[in-house]
Amino acid sequence: MNFDYNEEQQLLADSVRRYLAKSYDFEARRKIVAAEGWSTDAWKQFAEIGLTGLPLGTDHGGFGGGAVDLIGVMEAFGEALVVEPYVPLVLAARALERGAKSSPLLSSVVEGRARLAFAHTEKGARYALDAVQTRAKESRLSGEKSAVIGAPIAEHFVVSARGEDGIGLYLVDRAATEVKPQRTLDERLAGDVVLREAPAHKLSGGAALLEETVDFATALLCAEAVGALQFACDTTLEYLKTRKQFGVPIGTFQALQHRIVDMYISLEQARSMACLAASRADSAGDARERARAISAAKIRVADAARHVSQEAVQLHGGMGMSEELKISHTFRRLTVLAREYGDVDHHLARYAAL
Amino acid sequence: MNFDYNEEQQLLADSVRRYLAKSYDFEARRKIVAAEGWSTDAWKQFAEIGLTGLPLGTDHGGFGGGAVDLIGVMEAFGEALVVEPYVPLVLAARALERGAKSSPLLSSVVEGRARLAFAHTEKGARYALDAVQTRAKESRLSGEKSAVIGAPIAEHFVVSARGEDGIGLYLVDRAATEVKPQRTLDERLAGDVVLREAPAHKLSGGAALLEETVDFATALLCAEAVGALQFACDTTLEYLKTRKQFGVPIGTFQALQHRIVDMYISLEQARSMACLAASRADSAGDARERARAISAAKIRVADAARHVSQEAVQLHGGMGMSEELKISHTFRRLTVLAREYGDVDHHLARYAAL
Amino acid sequence: MDLNYSAEELEFRDEVRAWLGANLPAELREEVESYAHLSKDDLLRWHRILAKKGWVAPAWPREWGGTGWNVVQRYLFEEELGYAGSPPLIPFGLSMCGPVLLRFGSDAQKKRFLPRIYNGEDFWCQGYSEPGSGSDLASLKTSAVRKGDHYVVNGQKIWTTLAHYADWIFCLVRSDSGTSKRQEGISFLLIDMRTPGITVRPLILMDGAHEVNEVFFDDVKVPAENLVFEEGKGWTVAKYLLGYERMNTGRIGESKRQLAYLKRYGEHLMGDTRWRDRLSRLEVELTALEITNLRFLDRMRRTGQPPGADVSMLKIKGTEIQQELTELMMDATDPAASDPLSVAVRKRYLSMRKTTIYAGSNEIQRNIIAKSTLGL
């Protein structure tokens, strides 16, 4: 039992934090969001630091890392509100590696040359993974995947679709699709992906691989949320110490003290569950144990996201509403994180059924 | 639209409050609870004030009053934590009047000579009115009604039982039953009533009368809860003003101020719903409108009971745990009131289904 | 006790409802219902329709255009406005500057300003908050120095709602910085927004909307005749306004409309126990608040007393309900949808977080109840 990062994990997290501090502060991020919504420089740096290779095996030049290895990175991303579609890349690449081991795309991913996205969401499905309307027939996909994170800049999609033998994942070239770009509530690039008899390569693994991939994503998201929660708590604490009313810092008011204490308690409880989620994503005994841990973590993290984000804005007063302060953007991110890959109700139902 | 008591209602409430202040203060109540659990004197006074006659028609010497007429009385009972089984009497007598208009018992009730109880609860039924195992066959009842409030001193029971034509209410003489006395968590007299082919007189009205009776009871209970909530808020406020720590009254601490404000807000919201419940118990357009209002009221009142009772004890610190202080007994009453005639979950399900 | 409206009250409500049905322009209602941005023209258009009918300022004295309605009628009217989906009546002129002038203004000020407020000729905004003075309003620093027949105003206001639409701003300013009690050096000034030296800078909120502003005053000359009441008595004016009877603090009608809409919008989730229970509890809370509000009105009607700290409770509960409504709406939205309504619903969740902060944060409202109702 230990909660240390090992040396490699620490080095990786430090590299990422250094890069973000230097080149991805709130102002830099604002410019990225106002422009194209992603940064080629960031993408290049991620590859250089080793992020793009981390989740893939050594066969492809990667490091074979798991969710635990990414905790520090995701926390840093959450704190900095990184908008680059890194998680979709990880998901698609991992699924591809598991479902088509020899794909030549994988070494391109490691080198930071290939951009992939993971297209599993559809309108009307809410958070159910098995409500898939997209059809696979004779290696061609037809249907529409919606709100696919990173779609506008993806060159390939890993897509969930229903074939004759059930739900599976398929690799599709972006050129065979039509992408309608959007921005999410938390300012990320997304898009609807229209498939009209798009040629596709079927991956092995079926619905189990889809579920495993989304559980892995949820574990990463929990760690990302912890970073965002930490920022929300810390910046609110700082505000309470500096903002004066009635001649004293507002942090001297006991009602506000008790409320920020409860925010930090939520943060610590969420952090614990994020640790559990990453740990079980990597090494659960079976799919049920993994799913229980992931859903439990998402429940607690989503509750914390709601509680902390709402309180952080409230305790900031008007300033919390202003888009000039980072906290309002963290609020948006936490609002989305609480729902992405399943909201509390979805995971309560899943947890109870397991 | 008005929220005044009329003159009769005000007079009645004043009479009850005067009597309770004089003869049913916390010490007097403690003695009643420690002895037999009810007071013949109180019962006599209730008749003299007109309480026993209030809900019955003028045919029987009563006043034909409804739930709204009893709001002030029930609030006073809730504040004083009256343990006498008055509500069961009202329920049984009302049902009897509706289901057997000419029963000679009714004038005895008005005069305070007959003690009735309402036996509708069974083990395993939780709060469902239609989960009735007690059987009626050829005017004889067999089964067991459990936790019947007031059973140990009742001379007659109005009992729910399942006959060939469905669920109905029956009048049973106590002598035909076996009563096993208990005390409830909130120190009232109750008992299990065993029926072994007990001779019974069937009332007309069926399951609809049972449901109407329990809705009426719930409306009274909401008003009683408001009285208990008011006491819990007021006594806590008083404690915050007088209890000193760190050289100042603890009511100067902002965290506690905000919490007691929320208690009073809960009280006012519960009071509003208690008004609605009584009003609709008396004059709803149909059973559905009545049931929706009653369940809505019970949801809000039960939430307030939980919130206010827990906070009242917490803000009292250790003193809130001591049985020497009335607040601990109010805590017990509110704990029971939150669940009697259906807990929050029961009424949420009923409300959603209507 | 009778929770039902009287026949007269119902008749009044039906009259209002029928008139709104006939006179609320469909395109305005649709904009409101789809959470669209309302332009200055939209707001003024509706204001002027009501003014023409004589219903734009029910609480004003009859001689200035008031209706003479009692508190219940005024409540019913506001509830119907909200329930019908009418654009908001911006309160700064009608419910704030107007009542202040009626109570404290000179005859000349009344004659000059009230008809223009009534008819929607002047658009007003409110200059209270400053960067260092939010909850602690009395610490405000914007200065007004008397020079001959003018005041010279310097300083900054913040969170000034719709300042970018406004023709006039009423301000609390510090006219004397040497007083021992901070409240004593404050005056209430009316300032023409076109005066040289005024700069309005947008403050974009987190939903991307431009509603509020910073307003900078740089040697702004304000005629002394624009002082309301006496110099140094601005705090008295501000306190009066805080206690001013507002019937609509809980926004019951508006929330009832949102709730009805939510039931249609979230119909696909009505069978989901978790979502349904949140909706049920919300509906119960709103029902309770409506009755609570009626109880307060009934007491006002009987006693003739102003509402006092009751308003704080309506503010707290009303805004909590509004926020919960928007959260349920968002959770009913298809997470994969990006149509305009879905996007608007999500942004509305962001936007409505302001309701527990503005107009006296809910923390300040709790302080008020603790102090004035509970005596703590």
Place this chain on the structure above:
Amino acid sequence: MDLNYSAEELEFRDEVRAWLGANLPAELREEVESYAHLSKDDLLRWHRILAKKGWVAPAWPREWGGTGWNVVQRYLFEEELGYAGSPPLIPFGLSMCGPVLLRFGSDAQKKRFLPRIYNGEDFWCQGYSEPGSGSDLASLKTSAVRKGDHYVVNGQKIWTTLAHYADWIFCLVRSDSGTSKRQEGISFLLIDMRTPGITVRPLILMDGAHEVNEVFFDDVKVPAENLVFEEGKGWTVAKYLLGYERMNTGRIGESKRQLAYLKRYGEHLMGDTRWRDRLSRLEVELTALEITNLRFLDRMRRTGQPPGADVSMLKIKGTEIQQELTELMMDATDPAASDPLSVAVRKRYLSMRKTTIYAGSNEIQRNIIAKSTLGL
């Protein structure tokens, strides 16, 4: 990062578990599991079984009977005790007076008291709170006046848990009422409960149980040799005890046992979404607290630092979880049932309300976190 216990840790846990399985008397376990009242004999019986095994005071130095276990082993041990359904180890001797004597006691005091505490020969209680001094402990008034080789003690303690079982009480008393800082005149005294002038009066709690007492001191003569540390330094002693490492603040093992029991007890409600969701959230919260506790332990083990305000968080969350467990139990109980277990379950709900009040109320714990962790 590895959330799993190491092989050695698991081996240790299994050893403890096996030993408890073989040595925890079934009748004691059954009493605990049915929420029965535990007599003094019950408590001492279990104490002595552990003492005989050498496991009754793991944190003490080896020379006085400690086990030399590291913090994780001590945590595992306490978790297993709770999970097994063993009677509580009353902390006043083992975890309070003992550690104080080990740190501040004279050699004579150590030799006299520690073995008797260890072996369960003396039953101790704690004399801290007074009617006017709860959260504000430093305002205590019970006086100790030095007269020759004795102190004469007068005053009153309250909420004294198990004083009616106790042979000894350790007290904070005011030995000097003339100091400028209130904390400076306080001393730490050991008092034999059989001394003339001591009266114990039961305080019945709302569940009807007799656990706590008032203790009155009327000219009680206490030998000066029973002063611990220096006169007037009692506050230093008290503060040391507050920071003393307690592994069991969150009561994780006990709550895990209760949760497992709750799942069986409420099996008929597992299909009820409303009740089930409360159970799920509670289970998640307990899982999170267990990991949080392990994270704190891991940090202690790595840094060698005491836990500090972490303990406050464990107290807050641990007691909230305990209360929610009892509330779910009560709600699972058949409302029409009056069998002894149903009655005990309901009374337990009443009883457990004390957990957020005692041992430093959760409000005080929040103050501590705000001050010492957050620097507010």
